Amino acid sequence: MSKFALLFLLVFFGGIGAALMYSSAAAFGVYQLVYLLNPDDRWWSASIPGLRYSLIASILMLLVLGLRYKELTAISPWFRHPTFKWILFLLLLYAVSLSYALVQVEHKKFLIDFLKLVVVIFVAYKLVNNERSLDFILWVYCIGCGYIGYLAWTVGRNSQGRVEGIGFADGHDANGVAAAIAPSLVLLLYYFWQGSVKFKVFSAFFGALIANGLVLINSRGSFLAVVISSSIFVLFMVFSRFQKKGQKATALFVVIFGVSGALYVTDDLFWERMGTLQNISEDEGRSSGASRTEFWLATFPMIADHPKGLGISGFQLMSSQYIREDIIGGVEYRAVHSSWFQVLSELGWLGPIILALVIFSLFKSSAKAKKYLVGSKDHSAYFKVLAIECSVVSYFVAATFIDRVRAEVFWWVVLFLMIATNVYYLKKVAKGGAEKFDEN
Secondary structure, three states, X not given: OOHHHHHHHHHHHHHHHHHHHOOOHHHHHHHHHHHHHXXXXXXXXXXXXXXXXXXXXXXXXXXXXXXXXXXXXXXXXXXXXXXXXXXXXXXXXXXXXXXXXXXXXXXXXXXXHHHHHHHHHHHHHHHOOOXXXXXXXXXXXXXXXXXXXXXXXXXXXXXXXXXXOOOEOOEOOHHHHHHHHOOHHHHHHHHHHHOOHHHHHHHHHHHHHHHHHHXXXXXXXXXXXXXXXXXXXXXXXXXXXXXXXXXXXXXXXXHHHHHHHHHXXXXXXXXXXXXXXXXXXXXXXXXXXXXXXXXXXXXXXHHXXXXXXOOOOHHHHHHHHHOOHHHHOOOOOOOOOOHHHHHXXXXXXXXXXXXXXXXXXXXXXXXXXHHHHHHOOOHHHHHHHHHHHHHHHHHHHHXXXXXXXOOHHHHHHHHHHHHHHHHHHHHHHHHHOOOOOOOO
């Protein structure tokens, strides 16, 4: 048995034991582990029993919630956080659109997958309900991303200069993988700054693996995601009025360290591809940057003809009728290549409105949490919430160039911020009898 296989089995079954006897958050940690390691598709899969690991992890989460439901509900009632109702509205809209979706089989399949994902988000919110468990799931995510970075290094680039075969169960596209791991870097930046020496070493080690993986994958959207999210966080470190000794010096060190590391791990192929950022195409061999914009703009006449949306995979079915032949490149089925236009094409105008309300309520709640933390003078927690906000921004930037609105990690980063709001604000306000959380 390979060392990876043995380690996976030890952590998997150890996590089950920890979830049942020690911490409910361990159940979601096991689920994260299975998703990120994707054992069924790895080279070491032949060395492990042929179990349905994802199903087992999902059942474990439901079992732990069932066993401790009364206790967990008292701590983390779902609808105390306003974002949940908008997530349910979005799910309901996908369910209603099944009746008129153009590709019924695909819509039904992905609707069921999205339903399962929403259930996971609801359950995980209750399971992860304190600061220690929040740190735990963030570290599980970062370590899993570090494994993906290591995997990219061992697989290497193919003849087209891309890394393939390291994807997840819900998507194998390299750009989707890069988008999934990009948000972890700003979280590791926070832990590098605020953590002990041990956690600084861990942050640097896993950050290096992830950064190198992103360089090998050569995803321009994820490169932008990392630059924007990390820049926002560092700027807050430098210019925030909440300063502690050595904070600005640390920010300067992080910038110098990050730039030096980037120059060390990047190569000519990476910078050649990043030099074409103005041409945001998915495949230069078949389409130009202008064609990507053409794909986005084609959504509007589609929705004019189908105001309620085309359903899942509807854009691909209709793409050849709305995009010029010289742009579509002789390919009959083309995706819209943007999560925001994806939801517009699938659900019509109501879809982006509901998704915008998800995002608005999410960030409005986190803004109130940060305000509360400032008043409590808990500046470390303030910057943790800020780092999680930046991780959400990171995925959203990357998602602008890929169709991943129903992806696991899209909703994980949303979940992380919802949990942080609950841990650092909602629970404390409920206990202290302070002003109630008000979305309006």
